Amino acid sequence: MKTNKMAAIFSNQHEYTELRPLTDERSLSTLYFAGKYRIMDFSLSSIVNAGINNVYTLINEEKVRSYLDHLGGGKEWGLDTIGSYKYLDFYQKIMQAQAAGEGYFNDVINFLETSNYPYTVFIENKMVANLDLQSVLHFHQENNNKITAVFKKVGTDNVAADDRMFILDDKNTIVSCQQIIDAQKQNSYNLSLNIYIANTSWLISELKRAQRSDASINIGKRLANLAAKYRTSAYEYTGYLHNIHDIPSYYKANMDMIDKNKRDLLLYGNQKIITRIRNEVGTYFSNDSKVRDSMLATGCKIKGEVDSSIISRRVDIDHDSKVYKSVIMANCNLGKNSHIEYAILDKNVVVDENVTIKGTPERPIVVKKGAVVSKDLINE
Structure with missing residues (x-):
């Protein structure tokens, strides 16, 4: 086994009708941000900046063109090099397999077993942030966790109804998890960023267990519940973050980039944000x-x-x-x-x-x- 290495599951599950008409012909992941970037660049950059080059991607098949148009061959992210591996799968295919009583997590399980990496990061597509996944991995190892969840304390203007929040004790141990829509209204929330690092062997066992019990195909939701079940310690992200889920949140996140401090925190820190290169003249x-x-x-x-x-x-x-x-x-x-x-x-x-x-x-x-x-x- 390759010590201290991670594979990644990049989930592009989130889509919101509140973002239409911007998402009529494209996924949330491929929305423009700060001029030259796309929303997916932030999660994907966190993945490759952590040295990860084995990526399993889940997308919606009806909007695959916008995703592939931006990703291309993956050159900018180093996903076209020898030793890298990209696997593309569709939510609709998983849903169909579940409806047919088949092993709907078989492909992702096979990906994890084949990668033979001790750790796996699961990351979703709608948070604009610049996260150092190696720091999360070190936290995960130091706390001897089976799974580590990432959260951030945010205000009411930075959450969506379907987001999940954690109830934490004074040591940031996850006591429980619930959807924002079910939570009592409060001034701030411990927002789940839909980012988890897990021991790969443990994750494979949990996915097989979920499959046997015909559990939801929503991997992120299952990992949130498992983090609460095992009362794991959570990693607090303190950098810039904006949660994209409707037109006002998308507009506000872009306008934040006019503020030099916020722009520098997100775009110009130690972790480079990578996007597709366009060779063209200056403005x-x-x-x-x-x-x-x-x-x-x-x-x-x-x-x-x-x-x-x-x-x-x-x-x-x-x-x-x-x-x-x-x-x-x-x-x-x-x-x-x-x-x-x-x-x-x-x-x-x-x-x-x-x-x-x-x-x-x-x-x-x-x-x-x-x-x-x-x-x-x-x-x-």
Whole structure:
């Protein structure tokens, strides 16, 4: 057995109707974030920064294209090298196997047995964070745990109804686990980050036991319950985190990147956030353009004004246009004298000349992918 090595299960299970129309044609994992990144980059970077190159990925088959378009061959993450191994599986396939009375965890069990690594990390897809999994592994080993859960103390604005929270004693031992929707409302929660490190042999035994009892296919939920059952000690993450589950949370997480302290904590720490490389020209700024407190990716043409906004690749902002407190995804074209404020524009949106799109901080306007906006859109 390869000592001190981990395999990874990367689960892309979470999807929320509250994120539509942004997720009509893509998974939550592949939503743009901070201009050039995708949500999945954060979990995947945590995996590869920990030296893990054997990854079992679960995704929804109806949105597989957006995932594969971004991941490609895995070159940027080092998942195309000799000795690396990527396995792609679908939730629908697991559900069908369970309905047919077959061994629905057989593929993941085979992956873990074949990897022959002593530890396995399970990580889900909706938390924007920069986590050092090697530190979690050291904590796991020092506490002689079978399983270690990762949590963070968060406020009420950073949880979703289907999230799980831990009840902890004064030594951060997990006493119980429950869904937020079932919990009594409080000022803060010990939010489960849906990240677990387990002894692989123990995890295989638990997955086989779950399969025999026809338990839920939701591995994350089962691991949360097992962490509480075995009263394991939990690892507290203290870095930047935002929980993506609806339009306001997605918008707020992007706007957080305007704050240098939050941006540095997430993007520019010791753990590098890796994304797919695009070889293209830098962004062009005309002499009369004005840009303040914003993040801009490559390939843009900026002739107007950008203030406190996130601009993705190849965005064209024409003369006398203004973008304020907005998220503009790739390949958008904003016509002359357009005004965009408190908005999220998906890919390939065209805004005609003299058009105003204006939302509010609490209710940003979302313009769906490929739309042509020829008249004003204003939230009162």
